[in-house]
Structure formats: structure tokens, C-alpha cells
Amino acid sequence: MHLLIIYTGEFQTKTSPIGGIFQFNQAKVLKSKGFKVGILNPCIISPRHILKKFNLNKNSFIRQDIPVYQNYKRNLIPSKIKPLNIVLKKKYEKISLDIFKSYVKKNGYPDLCHVFDVRFGLVVGSLLKKKYNIPYIFTEYCVETANNTLPVNAIYKKKYIVPQLKEANLLALPSKMFALRFKKYFNLKKNIFILPPVLPPDLEIKRKKRNNKKYTFIVVSRLDKNKNIITPLKAFLKLKQKDTNLVIIGNGPEYKNLKKIINKNNVKILKNSSRLNMLQYLSKANCLLCSSRHETFGVGLIEAAFFGLRLISSKCEGPSEIVNKINGVLVKKNNIKSYYDAMNKIIKSDDKYNNNKIKNDIINRFGSKTFISKYLRFINKTIK
Numbered sequence: 001m002h003l004l005i006i007y008t009g010e011f012q013t014k015t016s017p018i019g020g021i022f023q024f025n026q027a028k029v030l031k032s033k034g035f036k037v038g039i040l041n042p043c044i045i046s047p048r049h050i051l052k053k054f055n056l057n058k059n060s061f062i063r064q065d066i067p068v069y070q071n072y073k074r075n076l077i078p079s080k081i082k083p084l085n086i087v088l089k090k091k092y093e094k095i096s097l098d099i100f101k102s103y104v105k106k107n108g109y110p111d112l113c114h115v116f117d118v119r120f121g122l123v124v125g126s127l128l129k130k131k132y133n134i135p136y137i138f139t140e141y142c143v144e145t146a147n148n149t150l151p152v153n154a155i156y157k158k159k160y161i162v163p164q165l166k167e168a169n170l171l172a173l174p175s176k177m178f179a180l181r182f183k184k185y186f187n188l189k190k191n192i193f194i195l196p197p198v199l200p201p202d203l204e205i206k207r208k209k210r211n212n213k214k215y216t217f218i219v220v221s222r223l224d225k226n227k228n229i230i231t232p233l234k235a236f237l238k239l240k241q242k243d244t245n246l247v248i249i250g251n252g253p254e255y256k257n258l259k260k261i262i263n264k265n266n267v268k269i270l271k272n273s274s275r276l277n278m279l280q281y282l283s284k285a286n287c288l289l290c291s292s293r294h295e296t297f298g299v300g301l302i303e304a305a306f307f308g309l310r311l312i313s314s315k316c317e318g319p320s321e322i323v324n325k326i327n328g329v330l331v332k333k334n335n336i337k338s339y340y341d342a343m344n345k346i347i348k349s350d351d352k353y354n355n356n357k358i359k360n361d362i363i364n365r366f367g368s369k370t371f372i373s374k375y376l377r378f379i380n381k382t383i384k
Helices: 021-032 082-107 121-132 154-167 176-185 230-238 255-261 275-284 299-306 336-348 355-366 368-383
Strands: 002-006 036-045 057-063 066-074 112-116 136-139 170-173 192-194 215-220 244-249 267-270 287-290 310-314 328-331
Touching: 002 021, 002 082, 002 121, 021 036, 021 066, 021 368, 036 082, 057 082, 066 082, 082 121, 082 154, 112 121, 112 368, 121 136, 121 154, 136 368, 170 176, 170 368, 176 192, 215 230, 215 275, 215 299, 230 244, 230 255, 230 267, 230 336, 244 275, 255 267, 275 299, 287 299, 287 336, 299 310, 299 355, 310 336, 328 336, 355 368
Parallel strands: 002 036, 002 112, 036 066, 112 136, 136 170, 170 192, 215 244, 215 287, 244 267, 287 310, 310 328
Antiparallel strands: 057 066
């Protein structure tokens, strides 16, 4: 089976070092199971990165035995301006077709495409299906369709996005609650299947020992308003439990606001951290905090559970299907008291949680075997 993954964002660039990580993890797992896998990465660079250096135009390379074909172009018009979606659509069609021809010359035609991004990834999948009769699976991880902030107008949505969703051979979204929101947002009657991201294959690292003297809470997240990190931070600052730490790893527009209210030396915020460094911090922490208002899935939660961490999360789309009695508690969204009570509860009842049970449960539900099993079933549906 030859699978082509189509990702239209920045793929592991300096401005977005973990861009496309879910797609790349999927590619690595499928490759390890005998699939022939490639990545097509057309990308229109946002004007806000006008001064950043990129490998513009066509570019191809091999990363961990997976061929990646890129075509990056600069765009002087902000992509958030809704009426200009049609202009960007045409640009994506042009640059995608160009690198697809280069990909095919070297690697042959794929049997199936897996497309990400409802705005412009769908554009590419639809184009290749019409021109070359290649079926495609569509998946969305972006939270903008859950919180109604997707920068498209009603005309573009009706004329392009909805028809492209309908012509997809299979829609596979990461969680049930998000799928319901997505279906309602686009007024779809088509069946949506559930395909969570695979547990990242790079988690087997040399772990650092936990500091048993201090109970460490950790946040690993983009720092924006939707992630709402300020709520658990305020709850932690009120915590009267001794010998506790809070480590926040992430960057984003809310970084300065969070920094302003940190008034204790047992709170650390790391703006720039490598993935390896982040995983080492995660492996020696005790409990992960997630406070999103909306979350399509929550890969940070399953990564933390892999290390046996307890989980405290807001009750929203993806986390509601990850957090259970084995690994932690769900709390009310945007509620400081709920987080405060949950932190106290987790500390006092810590010995009731079993690290190995937490890890094994998460592997059984989101590990590579489970992912591949689901993926093969979806491929059979798609090809038929």
C-alpha cells in the first residue's frame, strides 16, 4: 500500500519546529509496518513571517526513510482575510500539482492520500482525486472548527469546503465530541469515523528520576487564549500544599501575560525547549494539567500518561475521551476552584494511581497496534 500524506502547514521549520509532528508520527508508524509512505508539503508562508528565511520553491529530502516533497511560496496578503481564500486556493492548487508531478516521477502514484487541513489540504486532495482518480481520507486536528474561529466566509464554505468534504472517501476525526461539532459546523450528513493520533514513537527515552520530595505539576502547551493556561496557574498559586512545583513548557501570545502573574519561585516557565528536553521534564513530573476551552484530541495527555503521570484536564472534546478513572480527573472549564480542588485531591490520593496501569491503558487505547488496526479497516472502506 502506497500512502501519500498531504500537510499544508509549515513542516518542522525554525518558526514551527513541531509543525506536522502528528502527520510525521503517523508516517513513521505506517512505514515501520510495511507501508510505502511519502509526504507532500505545499505551504503558503504567512506575511507575519516575512523576515524569516525559508527554503522557497520546490525542495525534496528524505527524513527517517520518508520522502518529503515541499513547495513553499510567500504570500503578502494575510491568510485570515476571508474573501481571499479563493486566491489562496488557486495558489495551493498550482504549487501542489507541481510537486506532485515531481513526487510521482521518483516514487510512483500513491494508492491513497491522507489529507489534513479543512481550508487548503482538502483543496489538494480534491484536485488529485479529480485529476488522477486517487481516493482520499480527510482528518482535521485544528481547533478552529470547534470554536467557530475558522477564517472562511459562508460562500467559500458552501461552494468549496462542503463539496470537498462530501467527495472525500472517508472522514476520520480524532474524537467523538469534536466530530459532532465538526458535523454541525459544516451541516454534514455523511458518516464520520474516529481515528485518534497515534502515540508518538519517540517516547522511549532515558528517563530522569522523579523528585519524590516535591510533587511536580506540568503544563506542555501552546500558550494562547484557547489553551487557557492562566486558570491552572492561578489555582496553583493558591495551593497551600508544601513541596510542590509547577513547570510550564510552551510559547505563544499569552507568554508575557503568564509571566506577569508568576510570583513564586516554585513556578518555572520554559519558553524555548527542545522536544527531548520536554520529554525528560515530562518523564520526571507527577501530574499533567490541561486547561483548554476546546481540544480536538490532546496528544500531550497521552504522552504524559505513557510516563504514568496523573492527568487533570478541562472537560472538553478530546480530553473527555482520554482521561478516565485509571489516570485522573476531569474538571469544569475555566474554573479556578475546580483546578484547585483537583490538585489537592490528586496529591492526597496519589498512591491510589498505578503508573504501570496508566501507561498500559494508554498504550492499549492509542498505541501503534490499535492505530494500525483501525487504519487498515479504514483503508478497506476507502478503497472499496
